[in-house]
Amino acid sequence: MTQARFKIVFNGELMPDVSLETAKENLARLFKSDHTRINSLFSGGNVDIKRDLSENEADQYLKALQSAGAKVRKEQDLAASLSLVETDDHREPDSEPTSNVSMTCPKCGHQQPKAIECSACGIVIEKFIARQAMLAENPPEMVSAAATPYATPKAAVAVAEALPEFGELKAFTTDGRIGRLRYLAWSMVLMLACLPLFGIAGGFFAASEILGGLLMVVVGIAVAVVGIMFGVQRLHDIGWSGWLLLINLVPIVGGVFSLLMFIIPGSTAANRFGPPPPPNSAAVKILALLWVAFIVIGIVAAIALPAYMGYSDAGL
Numbered sequence: 001m002t003q004a005r006f007k008i009v010f011n012g013e014l015m016p017d018v019s020l021e022t023a024k025e026n027l028a029r030l031f032k033s034d035h036t037r038i039n040s041l042f043s044g045g046n047v048d049i050k051r052d053l054s055e056n057e058a059d060q061y062l063k064a065l066q067s068a069g070a071k072v073r074k075e076q077d078l079a080a081s082l083s084l085v086e087t088d089d090h091r092e093p094d095s096e097p098t099s100n101v102s103m104t105c106p107k108c109g110h111q112q113p114k115a116i117e118c119s120a121c122g123i124v125i126e127k128f129i130a131r132q133a134m135l136a137e138n139p140p141e142m143v144s145a146a147a148t149p150y151a152t153p154k155a156a157v158a159v160a161e162a163l164p165e166f167g168e169l170k171a172f173t174t175d176g177r178i179g180r181l182r183y184l185a186w187s188m189v190l191m192l193a194c195l196p197l198f199g200i201a202g203g204f205f206a207a208s209e210i211l212g213g214l215l216m217v218v219v220g221i222a223v224a225v226v227g228i229m230f231g232v233q234r235l236h237d238i239g240w241s242g243w244l245l246l247i248n249l250v251p252i253v254g255g256v257f258s259l260l261m262f263i264i265p266g267s268t269a270a271n272r273f274g275p276p277p278p279p280n281s282a283a284v285k286i287l288a289l290l291w292v293a294f295i296v297i298g299i300v301a302a303i304a305l306p307a308y309m310g311y312s313d314a315g316l
Helices: 020-031 035-042 055-067 125-137 157-161 180-207 209-238 242-249 253-263 282-315
Strands: 006-010 047-053 073-076 102-104 111-113
Touching: 006 055, 020 035, 020 055, 020 125, 035 047, 047 055, 055 073, 055 125, 180 209, 180 253, 180 282, 209 242, 209 253, 242 253
Parallel strands: none
Antiparallel strands: 006 047, 006 073, 102 111
């Protein structure tokens, strides 16, 4: 007496509390298939996911697919129908394989005539599907980073979801991001703050050249360090590494690069350096305009003053 064979049938229904997208992702991962083929399972009609199974094999597939979120059922296989993965391991021993029937390898996606093994990667199709069903039923435990100190650190997906809408502003650090106007405003404040400091150092220089020169150097280094912090945060806002600030040391190229730092806008969304800076306040906008006005006045003065001096000399 021939042993009864079974098939797994699916009509698009899902298990309770399982979303459609979750079920599709689980099925795609289970069968190592693309989403186009998985979407064909949700056409509304009955689809034979797997056929020609023994009762024990059918029960295993039934449990694995239900765990993936698909509300499948087991039926006696009386006729061949559509199958996600076709195999020929139950054909008659003396029969020849049908060359005009094609199949797709569930592991590598190779298209080939219907066969027991994949001619590209060499897996046994039936054993691979059974293994995937077992893994879906009993997924392996994830090993924590603490248990494997030699593993490459990986950031959790939840970290990106937990980022705040705007980053925290910190002037004296190379972490974080600032936009173009805030870069101008902070640079203006730095210039206004360093003027009295250089004035004090100049006063000491009149009394003692050594002490005054030392104070000049200290104030100059402090201003340079703070300016570097501002520049690094501005580059972070664009999405560039702060090390690119060294380009400013290159003659001519550095001047062009400094201009780009004032022109190129930052990314509106979070990047690898953190969330975007908060919106600009009224004070930031006013200070940025003062800095722009200062630059324009300086350029006009640099052009007009030599012309005026030349005109005066000609009059004399």
